[in-house]
Amino acid sequence: xTDVLELTPQPAGVGPWARSVWAHRSVLxxxxxxxxxxxxxxxxxxxxxxxxxxxxxxxxLAVVFGRLGLDTDGVDYLGYxxxxxxxWSFAALSFQAGTTAVVDGAAxxxxxxxxxxxxxxxxxxxxxxxxxxxxxxxxxxxxGRGELGAEVLLVVPAAALLVALATGLSLVTSAxxxxxxxxxxxxQAAVLLLFYVTPILYTPERLGGLADLLPLNPFAGAVGLFQxxxxxxxxxxxxxxxxxxxxxxxxVAGVVLHQRGDRTFVDAL
Amino acid sequence: xxAVVATDPLDGLLDPTIPPAGxxxxxxxxxxxxxxxxxxxxxxxxxxxxxxxxxxxTAVEGLDLRIGRGETVGVLGHNGAGKTTLLRxxxxxxxPSAGRVxxxxxxxxxxxxxVGFHPELSGRENIVVNGSVLGLSRERxxxxxxxxxxxxxxxxxxxxxxxxxxxxxxLLRLAFAVAVHTDxxxxxxxxxxxxxxxxxxxxxxxxxxxxxxxxxxxxxxxxSVFTIREVCDRAIVLSAGRVVFxxxxxxxxxxxxxxxxxxxxxxxxxxxxxxxxxxxxxxGGALVGDLVPGGRYRLRATLTARRELVDPHVMFTxxxxxxxxxxxxLSAVRRRHRTLAPDERATVEVGFTAALRPGxxxxxxxxxxxEGRQVLxxxxxxxxxxVAGPAEPDVSGPVPLRLGVTLR
Numbered sequence: 001x002t003d004v005l006e007l008t009p010q011p012a013g014v015g016p017w018a019r020s021v022w023a024h025r026s027v028l029x030x031x032x033x034x035x036x037x038x039x040x041x042x043x044x045x046x047x048x049x050x051x052x053x054x055x056x057x058x059x060x061l062a063v064v065f066g067r068l069g070l071d072t073d074g075v076d077y078l079g080y081x082x083x084x085x086x087x088w089s090f091a092a093l094s095f096q097a098g099t100t101a102v103v104d105g106a107a108x109x110x111x112x113x114x115x116x117x118x119x120x121x122x123x124x125x126x127x128x129x130x131x132x133x134x135x136x137x138x139x140x141x142x143x144g145r146g147e148l149g150a151e152v153l154l155v156v157p158a159a160a161l162l163v164a165l166a167t168g169l170s171l172v173t174s175a176x177x178x179x180x181x182x183x184x185x186x187x188q189a190a191v192l193l194l195f196y197v198t199p200i201l202y203t204p205e206r207l208g209g210l211a212d213l214l215p216l217n218p219f220a221g222a223v224g225l226f227q228x229x230x231x232x233x234x235x236x237x238x239x240x241x242x243x244x245x246x247x248x249x250x251x252v253a254g255v256v257l258h259q260r261g262d263r264t265f266v267d268a269l
Numbered sequence: 270x271x272a273v274v275a276t277d278p279l280d281g282l283l284d285p286t287i288p289p290a291g292x293x294x295x296x297x298x299x300x301x302x303x304x305x306x307x308x309x310x311x312x313x314x315x316x317x318x319x320x321x322x323x324x325x326x327t328a329v330e331g332l333d334l335r336i337g338r339g340e341t342v343g344v345l346g347h348n349g350a351g352k353t354t355l356l357r358x359x360x361x362x363x364x365p366s367a368g369r370v371x372x373x374x375x376x377x378x379x380x381x382x383x384v385g386f387h388p389e390l391s392g393r394e395n396i397v398v399n400g401s402v403l404g405l406s407r408e409r410x411x412x413x414x415x416x417x418x419x420x421x422x423x424x425x426x427x428x429x430x431x432x433x434x435x436x437x438x439x440l441l442r443l444a445f446a447v448a449v450h451t452d453x454x455x456x457x458x459x460x461x462x463x464x465x466x467x468x469x470x471x472x473x474x475x476x477x478x479x480x481x482x483x484x485x486x487x488x489x490x491x492x493s494v495f496t497i498r499e500v501c502d503r504a505i506v507l508s509a510g511r512v513v514f515x516x517x518x519x520x521x522x523x524x525x526x527x528x529x530x531x532x533x534x535x536x537x538x539x540x541x542x543x544x545x546x547x548x549x550x551x552x553g554g555a556l557v558g559d560l561v562p563g564g565r566y567r568l569r570a571t572l573t574a575r576r577e578l579v580d581p582h583v584m585f586t587x588x589x590x591x592x593x594x595x596x597x598x599l600s601a602v603r604r605r606h607r608t609l610a611p612d613e614r615a616t617v618e619v620g621f622t623a624a625l626r627p628g629x630x631x632x633x634x635x636x637x638x639x640e641g642r643q644v645l646x647x648x649x650x651x652x653x654x655x656v657a658g659p660a661e662p663d664v665s666g667p668v669p670l671r672l673g674v675t676l677r
Contacts (some may be wrong), residue, residue, distance in 0.1 A: 003454075005361045007370040030401035034387060034394075041389040041431075112378055112402055113361040262363035266357075267304055 030073030032125030098170025171254025276287030329443025
């Protein structure tokens with residue numbers, strides 16, 4: 001008899017909330033696996049699409065940008081774009097799916113309780129498979145071209161930082177989306193905008209004086225770390241610090257919002 | 270409050286994990302739940318604070334409830350009386366607006382069927398998702414899957430098909446099979462036995478009895494007074510979010526039906542008239558309990574007027590097993606404009622044809638005055654009759670339509 005449910009109008013607090021998330025971790029695994037399975041369920045090629053799509057993307061990028069001969073300030077441009085686009089795809093998909101996760105999961109949460117944050121984490125978990133496949137392709141391409149150095153090990157902290165950032169962002173926006181349905185479109189617009197203000201198709205040097213504003217973009221440092229790992233383009237420390245601060249702030253805000261709304265989100269669905 | 274926890278004195282000695290007698294498994298103290306009526310909120314409302322308070326809707330108010338280990342408690346009430354909100358509070362889905370809820374033990378909420386089922390996934394895959402959401406570990410699920418499959422009675426090829434192809438009965442079987450295998454301490458059941466064929470319903474009831482014998486606490490919301498009578502020893506009646514009765518199931522059913530029937534007949538002594546000696550008789554006048562489909566019968570009762578009754582009308586209602594109204598009619602009494610003097614007795618007779626599908630039905634009478642607007646007397650208990658006939662596993666509902674389906 002260890003399970004005791006105690007409910008009062010006040011939320012239980014961050015400690016008990018965190019413990020409940022941990023206690024339900026197997027639900028996260030199941031939900032993420034479900035997300036992934038459902039995505040490819042009715043396609044005759046099934047999970048093969050998970051590999052095929054990033055592969056097509058890599059080929060397109062290689063053909064288009066490999067031949068444009070842009071001035072890339074001495075950086076391996078193909079590797080740079082591949083790494084940036086792969087990281088960005090994961091972040092954008094996770095951010096958008098995470099934002100609507102609590103509302104979309106209404107049918108699931110209407111009758112059964114588990115920490116609602118798991119709904120947000122599940123699509124991010126499912127997208128990790130796509131990120132791993134994408135990074136595998138980038139690694140293979142760079143290895144084949146002899147452009148891979150020891151810096152590739154940076155991919156580990158880069159991925160950790162990006163996942164943490166996507167999680168923090170999604171926790172905040174998913175909680176807001178429950179009450180404010182405009183958030184979804186704000187997020188869509190933000191993703192569209194952020195793709196262009198983040199150095200993905202261009203290097204930060206191209207921005208000139210505007211590069212000083214990059215630390216304000218939460219994604220600049222995280223994506224930059226991927227580009228350093230695969231293309232040797234050293235990420236600026238201000239950008240990296242910016243991403244870390246953003247991530248920490250968003251995670252704290254996300255946790256606070258979710259532990260507060262955990263048992264009341266459902267009332268607004 | 271009468272809270273009979275264990276009828277067998279040895280019951281508590283067998284399992285060392287049992288909490289001391291008298292300690293409630295479910296406890297609600299001064300619980301209220303108010304929903305804010307969501308008027309489309311926009312981001313702009315954050316900026317422009319227009320000090321208006323959003324209108325609220327009170328679903329539950331001032332609710333106190335203590336349920337001991339192993340009790341099976343029914344919850345009755347009109348639609349909107351707060352039954353589902355109560356279950357949602359006990360399931361921990363939503364926090365109370367006031368008061369405190371405490372539930373000790375693992376909770377299996379069967380509030381609705383197939384929570385977390387995804388239409389594209391197969392039955393087997395959905396067992397994993399549903400079981401996991403209900404709190405089973407992967408290892409435990411792997412162990413339990415054969416038992417779950419066996420209980421559901423679904424064939425292997427069915428289990429491998431996506432559940433979007435399932436009938437509602439098949440979904441229910443699967444959902445119930447998972448839920449009863451989650452090893453719960455507390456089971457919350459909402460209207461679930463209304464679906465599915467008779468044989469499966471019996472299996473569900475048997476399984477619930479088994480769980481109950483093991484000390485599982487069950488809270489059962491149902492419109493079916495039959496289910497409440499059969500399964501529960503205690504029941505509460507909710508009305509407008511408050512507990513208006515808490516006690517023996519039999520009495521609760523009566524209170525519930527009084528509420529359904531209107532308020533005039535509520536206070537027995539003040540009633541304008543009394544219905545008594547109700548019976549169902551066949552064409553020959555013999556008392557019957559089992560009806561032959563299509564047979565002609567009469568529902569008869571004695572009406573005693575307490576005051577003058579001017580032009581009384583009679584309302585006949587047949588309730589199906591799930592509490593739904595199978596047939597209801599406000600009579601045209603043959604000899605109209607009859608008036609009964611105080612203390613005068615009369616016999617009310619309603620002839621009817623048992624054009625019903627096999628099952629249990631409850632037949633009730635009401636006497637109304639003022640052109641049918643005022644309830645003068647209400648035979649709340651009604652006559653419970655069985656319509657005999659072979660079981661039809663794929664059919665439900667009270668009306669025998671005798672379908673013929675062709676595909677050209």
